[in-house]
Amino acid sequence: NAGVTQTPKFQVLKTGQSMTLQCAQDMNHNSMYWYRQDPGMGLRLIYYSASEGTTDKGEVPNGYNVSRLNKREFSLRLESAAPSQTSVYFCASIRLAGAYNEQFFGPGTRLTVL
Amino acid sequence: DQQVKQNSPSLSVQEGRISILNCDYTNSMFDYFLWYKKYPAEGPTFLISISSIKDKNEDGRFTVFLNKSAKHLSLHIVPSQPGDSAVYFCAASANSGGSNYKLTFGKGTLLTVNP
Numbered sequence: 754n755a756g757v758t759q760t761p762k763f764q765v766l767k768t769g770q771s772m773t774l775q776c777a778q779d780m781n782h783n784s785m786y787w788y789r790q791d792p793g794m795g796l797r798l799i800y801y802s803a804s805e806g807t808t809d810k811g812e813v814p815n816g817y818n819v820s821r822l823n824k825r826e827f828s829l830r831l832e833s834a835a836p837s838q839t840s841v842y843f844c845a846s847i848r849l850a851g852a853y854n855e856q857f858f859g860p861g862t863r864l865t866v867l
Numbered sequence: 868d869q870q871v872k873q874n875s876p877s878l879s880v881q882e883g884r885i886s887i888l889n890c891d892y893t894n895s896m897f898d899y900f901l902w903y904k905k906y907p908a909e910g911p912t913f914l915i916s917i918s919s920i921k922d923k924n925e926d927g928r929f930t931v932f933l934n935k936s937a938k939h940l941s942l943h944i945v946p947s948q949p950g951d952s953a954v955y956f957c958a959a960s961a962n963s964g965g966s967n968y969k970l971t972f973g974k975g976t977l978l979t980v981n982p
């Protein structure tokens with residue numbers, strides 16, 4: 754099991770460029786998530802997908818779009834990158850087990866927007 | 868409004884001693900709490916969790932205590948080891964059994980364990 758994988762690991766964009774961050778999980782989890790982590794800000798939820806075919810906004814969705822391509826894959830798109838989107842992006846999926854849920858994270862994508 | 872607060876950005880302890888990381892929350896609907904550990908350049912990894920029906924959960928050197936009346940939880944690491952040096956995130960959810968499941972994270976505490 755690879756768990757949660759993310760590509761690319763690093764990316765540098767110029768302001769206004771677009772790109773898609775890819776995420777895949779092989780654990781057959783229904784729910785997937787995109788977070789961003791900024792210094793001193795913890796992890797903030799951008800978008801999530803409770804199941805294949807559904808997506809919902811999180812705490813900081815502006816400037817992003819998502820696609821839940823199938824059960825395995827959940828991509829995050831920046832249509833017109835801005836310096837404020839410089840961050841580390843984490844994808845996660847969750848094993849729902851009643852009162853004992855556990856969220857698994859990918860290794861992250863470090864994005865710099867110049 | 869920050870619903871999960873970790874008021875200590877950093878903590879330094881000696882190897883072998885106890886590390887106590889604290890977390891406060893404001894949302895009384897939270898019913899499930901987790902601690903994650905994060906090393907530089909890696910994703911967070913799950914450490915330990917506790918349901919609101921309990922006040923303590925233990926896993927090896929790690930124990931989480933929950934005080935619902937004070938809306939406070941703490942993570943105890945005994946004994947602390949240099950490999951425990953990492954950022955620790957507290958997280959909470961308000962729908963532990965539901966499909967529309969989301970976690971709210973604190974800002975993290977950097978723990979440094981000195982040899």
